[in-house]
Structure formats: C-alpha cells, structure tokens
Amino acid sequence: SAVISQKPSRDICQRGTSLTIQCQVDSQVTMMFWYRQQPGQSLTLIATANQGSEATYESGFVIDKFPISRPNLTFSTLTVSNMSPEDSSIYLCSVENWDRAYNEQFFGPGTRLTVL
Amino acid sequence: GQQVMQIPQYQHVQEGEDFTTYCNSSTTLSNIQWYKQRPGGHPVFLIQLVKSGEVKKQKRLTFQFGEAKKNSSLHITATQTTDVGTYFCAGRSSGTYKYIFGTGTRLKVLA
Numbered sequence: 182s183a184v185i186s187q188k189p190s191r192d193i194c195q196r197g198t199s200l201t202i203q204c205q206v207d208s209q210v211t212m213m214f215w216y217r218q219q220p221g222q223s224l225t226l227i228a229t230a231n232q233g234s235e236a237t238y239e240s241g242f243v244i245d246k247f248p249i250s251r252p253n254l255t256f257s258t259l260t261v262s263n264m265s266p267e268d269s270s271i272y273l274c275s276v277e278n279w280d281r282a283y284n285e286q287f288f289g290p291g292t293r294l295t296v297l
Numbered sequence: 298g299q300q301v302m303q304i305p306q307y308q309h310v311q312e313g314e315d316f317t318t319y320c321n322s323s324t325t326l327s328n329i330q331w332y333k334q335r336p337g338g339h340p341v342f343l344i345q346l347v348k349s350g351e352v353k354k355q356k357r358l359t360f361q362f363g364e365a366k367k368n369s370s371l372h373i374t375a376t377q378t379t380d381v382g383t384y385f386c387a388g389r390s391s392g393t394y395k396y397i398f399g400t401g402t403r404l405k406v407l408a
Contacts, residue, residue, distance in 0.1 A: 212394065223385060224340065224398040239395075240298065273339060285330065285342035286387075286396070 183208055183276050185289035193295045194264055201260045202292045204274035209254035214286070215247075216273045224273065230257045264296045299324045301388050301399040309405045316373040318402035320386035327391045329362060329369045334401075335382040343371075376406045 184207040194200050204213065215227040228236040228249055236249040250258045261268050275288045300323040310316050320329065328347045332340035344353055346362035346369060353360045359372045369386055383403045387396040 214395070221403075223401050226395055226397075229395065285345065286332075286340075287342070288339040291339050 183210065183278055183287040185274060185276065185287055187272075187274060187289040187292050189292055190290065191293040191295075193297060196265050196296055198264055199260055199262045200264065200294060201258050202272050202274075204257045204259070204289055206255045206276055210276040210278075211254070212277055213251065213257045214275045214277075215249065215257075215259045216275065216288075218271045218273060218291070219269075220271075227259070227272075261294065264294075266296045269294055269296045299388070299390060299397050301386060301397050303384075303386060303399040303402050305402055306400065307403045307405075309407060310376050312378060312406050312408050313375050316376050316380070316404055318371050318384050318386075318404075320369040320371075320388075320399050322367045322388045322397075324367070324388075324390050326366050326388040328389050329366075330387045330389075330396065331360060331369075331371055332385045332387060332398075333382050334385065338382075340385060373404075376404070378406050378408055380404060381406050 186205045188203045213230045216224040217227055218224045226239050227242045228238045230236045230249050230251040232251045232254050246262050248260045271291045271293050273288050273291045275286045277284045277286055303320050330345045331343040333343055334340045344360050349366050350364045351362040357374045361370045383401045385401045386399040389396050
C-alpha cells in the first residue's frame with residue numbers, strides 16, 4: 182500500500198491569490214493524479230503528473246490555472262492560481278499501486294479549499 | 298466524452314435491509330473499480346472487476362460486472378451503520394490510463 186500526505190489540509194484564501202498544495206508519497210510511483218471534488222459531488226480528474234514530463238490535463242483544466250510540478254517520484258504540487266469562489270473544493274492527489282494484480286488507487290486525505 | 302452514471306443518487310435504508318447501487322458507462326470498459334468514501338474522508342478502494350460477467354464477494358458485499366462490460370453493481374446484504382458513506386464506481390476504457398468516476402450513491406443507514 183501507499184501512504185500519502187497532503188499539505189495544507191485546509192485553507193481559506195482570498196480571491197485573486199494562489200495556493201500550492203503538496204502531495205508526498207512514501208514510495209516511488211510513476212503516475213500521480215490530481216482530482217477535484219466539490220461538496221457532495223464526484224471526483225473530477227484535473228491532470229496526471231509524470232516525473233520528468235509535463236502534466237497531462239483533462240478537458241476544462243489548463244496549465245495556467247492549475248500548474249503542476251513533479252520533481253521526483255515521491256512528490257508533486259498542484260497550484261490553484263488566481264482563485265475565485267468557484268475554485269472552492271476539495272483537492273485530492275492519488276497514486277496507483279501496481280504491486281498487486283490490480284492497480285488500486287490510493288488517495289491522500291485531501292485539501293479543503295475555501296475561496297472568499 | 299466517457300460518462301459514468303450511478304443510480305440511485307441517495308438511498309436511506311433501515312439497518313438490516315439490503316442495498317444496491319448501479320453503475321452505467323457510456324462506453325465499454327476494460328475494468329471497473331469500486332470505492333467507498335466515508336463522510337469527511339477520502340475514497341478507499343474496495344475491489345476491481347475485469348472479466349465480463351464477473352462476480353466477486355467480500356463478506357456482505359457482492360460486486361458484478363455486466364456481460365457487455367458497460368455496467369456494474371454493488372449489493373450490500375443486511376446493511377450496518379458502518380456501511381454509511383458514498384459508493385463510487387470508477388471505469389477505465391481500453392487504451393487509457395485514467396479512471397472516470399461515477400456520480401456516486403450516498404448511503405444512509407438508520408439504526
């Protein structure tokens with residue numbers, strides 16, 4: 182299994198500012214995923230982060246708004262830039278574990294962001 | 298794009314009653330996973346189904362993958378208060394690495 186930590190766990194930010202969320206994994210992983218989950222809703226994939234290459238963004242998400250770094254195989258950051266109240270959400274990082282026959286995803290505890 | 302819908306959106310049951318959530322994909326899937334998210338928590342992996350018509354059981358939970366690999370179900374027998382949470386299916390299509398999460402079913406169990 183993989184143990185994932187995220188920082189911060191929650192934050193309240195003013196509109197127009199930026200917040201960087203950190204995701205740390207206790208083992209080396211190839212792919213890390215960033216999701217957004219609005220209250221009471223499902224998970225929406227923002228982007229996939231591979232070490233050594235640019236992140237791959239899903240439709241509706243752009244690098245200027247959600248820049249991602251992946252400096253090594255255990256760490257990634259997601260920045261939410263020029264925030265607006267619509268960015269209020271829970272942001273989750275996840276990794277896949279390929280050690281078993283199936284590739285379950287392990288999720289971090291999430292970062293609860295409120296934008297005023 | 299690919300969409301994964303779940304029904305019902307909400308379900309309230311009395312403790313001891315059975316519960317079923319259904320997951321339907323707009324495209325054929327290579328595999329499907331199920332996750333449980335407790336209130337205030339993060340999704341936790343339950344199981345993966347790969348084969349057409351596959352059925353897997355985990356204690357009181359029974360998971361099925363449809364013959365056409367476009368739908369799946371999760372059935373809980375004799376619900377307990379510990380079953381409270383939101384259940385998500387997540388489907389992966391062939392040739393892609395990413396999972397699309399279903400809309401989720403929120404289960405409440407009344408003691």
